[in-house]
Amino acid sequence: MTPSLTDHLLTADGVTVRFGGLVALKDVHITVPPGSVVGLIGPNGAGKTTLFNVLSGLITPDTGTISSKGHRLSGLRPYHLANHGISRTLQGLNLFPGMTVLDNVMTGGERLAKTGLFTMLTGLGRFERDERALRGRAMAVLDELGIAHVAGAYPSTLAYGVQKRVALARALVNEPELLMLDEPAGGLSSEELAELATRIRDLRERMSVLLIEHHMDLVMDVCDHIVVLNFGAVISEGPPDVVRNDPAVTAAYLGSAEESDDE
Ligand SMILES: Nc1ncnc2c1ncn2[C@@H]1O[C@H](COP(=O)(O)OP(=O)(O)O)[C@@H](O)[C@H]1O
Ligand SMILES: [Mg+2]
DSSP states (O other): OOOGGGSEEEEEEEEEEEEETTTEEEEEEEEEOOTTTEEEEETTTTTTHHHHHHHTSSSSSSEEEETTEEOOOOOOGGGGGGGGGGEEEEOOOOTTTTTHHHHHHHTTOOOHHHHHHHHHHOOHHHHHHHHHHHHHHHHHHHHHHHHHTTTTTTTSSOOHHHHHHHHHHHHHHOOEEEEEEEEETTOOOHHHHHHHEEEEEEETSSSSEEESSSSHHHHHHHSSSEEEEEEEEEEEEEEHHHHEEEEEEEHHHTHHHHHHHOO
C-alpha cells in the first residue's frame, strides 16, 4: 500500500533558495515516505547541501514549505528536528575534538531537552537515570556499528572511516524515524563503501533514510527512489533503473565529469 502524504516523514514543496544573484534551488519538490531510502544526487554545486540545510532548518527558503506527517514546519530550526523524529549527519565530520567518542555520541541524545533545568535541580536522581540510559543507548549504537572498543578514544586519534561511523552513531542514538545523511561516502575506501551500503539497507528496516550523495553507485545500490538535481532544479526522478537510463542524468554527470574527477 502506498503511504499517504500525511504519513510522509519529510516533504519539501516549491522550495526556492537564492544566494544573492545565484538561484541555488528552483521550485524543488522532494518527499520521504515511511520505510524508504530516498536518494538525492547531482553534480557538484547542484544544490544538494542547500536542500539538506533547508530540510534541517539551517536555511530558510525564499519560497516553499517543509512539512512532516502533514504538519507544516514553519520556523524550523535544527534543534527542532529531534522532536519530529529526524536526525542528520553533516557533510564532513563535525565531531567535538575535546570529547571522547562516547561523549560525542551522547550529544546526539535528548538528555537536556527531556530533563530540563528544573528537573535537573529538583530531581537529580532522575537526571542521573536519564544520563545512564543515554550512555547505555550510546554504547549500544557504538556496538552495533562495530566501534564500541573506541568509546573512550578522542576522534582525532581514529581513522577517517571510524570517525564517520562515530558521526553516524551520534545521529542514531535517538533512534530516529528519518535519518538524513549528507555525503556519507565521502573519503571512504571501497571496502567501507560496501559496508555502508549494507548498513543503510539494514537501517531501512527500522527507519527511512534520505541519502545525499555525489557519487551514483552507492545511491543506485541502496535507494528505492532517486531525485536528481542539476543547477538547483529537479531534472529527473524515479526508481534507480529509470534514473540510471535517463539521458538528462547522464548528460548532467558528463557535463560535470571533468571538475569532479578529483573526488
Ligand atoms: N552560503 C552560500 N552563499 C552563496 N552561495 C552558496 C552558499 N552555499 C552554496 N552556495 C552555492 O549554491 C550552489 C549549490 O551549492 P551546494 O548546495 O553546496 O551544492 P552541492 O551540495 O550539490 O555540491 C553552488 O553554486 C554554491 O556555490
Ligand atoms: Mg554538498
